[in-house]
Amino acid sequence: MKREQWNSRVGFILAAVGSAIGLGNIWRFPYMAYENGGGAFFIPYLFAMITAGIPFMIMEFSLGHKIKKTSPRIFAQLGHTLGIKLEWLGWFQVFIAAVIAVYYVAVIGWTLSYLGFSFSQAWGDNPNDFFFNQYLKLGNNSPSHLGEFQLGIALSMSIAWLMTFLAVFSGVKGGIERANKIMMPILFIMVLVLIGRILFLPGALSGLNYLFEPDFSRLLDAQVWSAAYGQIFFTLSVGFAIMLAYSSYLPTKADINNNAFMTVLINCGFSILAGILIFGVLGYMAEEQMKPLTEVVSSGIGLAFVTIPTAINLMPAPYILGPLFFIALVIAGLSSHISIIEAVTSAVIDKFHLPRKVAAILVCSLGYLVSMAFATNGGLLLLDLVDYFINNIALLLSCLVELLIITWLLKVTVIHQHANESSEFKVGSWFVICLRFISPAILATILMKNLYNTLV
Numbered sequence: 409m410k411r412e413q414w415n416s417r418v419g420f421i422l423a424a425v426g427s428a429i430g431l432g433n434i435w436r437f438p439y440m441a442y443e444n445g446g447g448a449f450f451i452p453y454l455f456a457m458i459t460a461g462i463p464f465m466i467m468e469f470s471l472g473h474k475i476k477k478t479s480p481r482i483f484a485q486l487g488h489t490l491g492i493k494l495e496w497l498g499w500f501q502v503f504i505a506a507v508i509a510v511y512y513v514a515v516i517g518w519t520l521s522y523l524g525f526s527f528s529q530a531w532g533d534n535p536n537d538f539f540f541n542q543y544l545k546l547g548n549n550s551p552s553h554l555g556e557f558q559l560g561i562a563l564s565m566s567i568a569w570l571m572t573f574l575a576v577f578s579g580v581k582g583g584i585e586r587a588n589k590i591m592m593p594i595l596f597i598m599v600l601v602l603i604g605r606i607l608f609l610p611g612a613l614s615g616l617n618y619l620f621e622p623d624f625s626r627l628l629d630a631q632v633w634s635a636a637y638g639q640i641f642f643t644l645s646v647g648f649a650i651m652l653a654y655s656s657y658l659p660t661k662a663d664i665n666n667n668a669f670m671t672v673l674i675n676c677g678f679s680i681l682a683g684i685l686i687f688g689v690l691g692y693m694a695e696e697q698m699k700p701l702t703e704v705v706s707s708g709i710g711l712a713f714v715t716i717p718t719a720i721n722l723m724p725a726p727y728i729l730g731p732l733f734f735i736a737l738v739i740a741g742l743s744s745h746i747s748i749i750e751a752v753t754s755a756v757i758d759k760f761h762l763p764r765k766v767a768a769i770l771v772c773s774l775g776y777l778v779s780m781a782f783a784t785n786g787g788l789l790l791l792d793l794v795d796y797f798i799n800n801i802a803l804l805l806s807c808l809v810e811l812l813i814i815t816w817l818l819k820v821t822v823i824h825q826h827a828n829e830s831s832e833f834k835v836g837s838w839f840v841i842c843l844r845f846i847s848p849a850i851l852a853t854i855l856m857k858n859l860y861n862t863l864v
């Protein structure tokens with residue numbers, strides 16, 4: 409059977425960007441920047457992007473493009489040349505992707521519910537109480553209270569699964585590429601429209617000051633640098649079998665270096681836009697509530713489901729700005745979820761020689777069943793736990809092992825050469841230096857620190 413291919417270069421880049429741009433760009437990056445030196449954070453961030461993000465992306469694109477298989481088969485093949493077994497590394501990555509998939513979808517489900525709520529601000533005057541006590545029903549375990557929202561959560565998660573399933577089921581060209589070609593432009597337009605409106609609200613610009621005002625003294629803090637590197641690895645969806653799968657569908661004639669640069673730059677550019685949007689909203693909210701910004705700033709689930717709804721309540725035309733925001737969030741999440749499920753599905757296809765449609769049904773129905781655990785009362789707790797483990801340990805470990813094997817056991821120069829042969833502009837030996845020395849050293853340091861913090 410001939411391997412599926414992307415229809416166009418733009419289609420591939422949009423799909424890769426769709427994977428990279430996720431909830432993390434919107435709810436994680438702005439807070440990270442604010443917390444770690446504001447405007448000064450962009451220095452370590454750019455540094456991490458150039459010394460780790462771009463080389464890593466080129467490496468994965470080059471591998472996927474060269475070997476035209478998914479992660480387990482790629483590593484099996486690489487291991488074969490060395491006489492060692494490496495397939496497990498690919499399956500480890502696929503396993504992590506599967507774990508992410510089942511909890512990421514819960515958040516997309518909540519976001520879909522909130523999209524529905526946003527038309528009438530159904531979250532009421534106290535979004536905090538609404539989210540935790542009514543919507544998620546934390547601390548209320550009496551079965552008689554099951555009902556209203558729990559069913560809604562299960563339903564919206566089902567919708568999210570259905571959309572992901574349809575994209576993956578319909579194939580690389582007709583499903584994944586098509587979905588991203590529709591969703592990504594919408595995402596950018598919505599965020600730009602939102603920024604255009606929000607920046608004219610009172611206080612928005614002072615919010616931006618908080619985000620961009622540089623505190624250069626923080627550059628001496630190692631924590632700031634490790635935050636920047638951690639964010640880069642997280643934001644680019646590398647090390648999870650995803651970009652390997654996506655790039656395995658590239659046609660033989662493809663500009664690897666250029667594609668990698670584009671993907672990374674668009675993702676990081678989008679993060680900055682998201683930062684402007686979020687801090688514009690926070691600045692406005694601080695002004696309206698007459699609070700210092702430091703009291704309203706938040707990230708993650710709290711930002712999306714408590715702070716933003718609170719801010720929307722205060723806005724003019726909330727029934728427009730609210731849905732715009734939540735549609736953007738749904739798209740960001742969904743396009744990443746599709747990529748995660750594709751990583752798992754394609755690995756199953758490659759290994760068991762199943763038709764795509766069968767593999768997609770298997771993977772999605774299994775994932776669906778497992779993910780329903782997150783629709784329960786314990787959902788948020790479970791999610792926090794898994795999320796912590798993935799972000800702080802599994803992701804870094806997976807990237808580090810992949811890097812060490814490729815750059816120390818194998819000849820990274822082959823990958824370097826392959827990338828350059830297929831590209832118009834070449835990357836120099838800085839590429840090899842970054843991948844061999846800088847990235848592993850930094851990954852190992854952050855990983856050790858996180859392990860220490862977790863265990864002690």
Ligand code: PHE
Pocket residue numbers: 427428429430431432433508642643644645648650744747748
């Ligand atoms: N890169 C996505 C983000 O920034 C998250 C993600 C991680 C997506 C891992 C897929 C796999 O939110």
Ligand code: NA
Pocket residue numbers: 427428429430432433642643644645675
């Ligand atoms: Na991202």
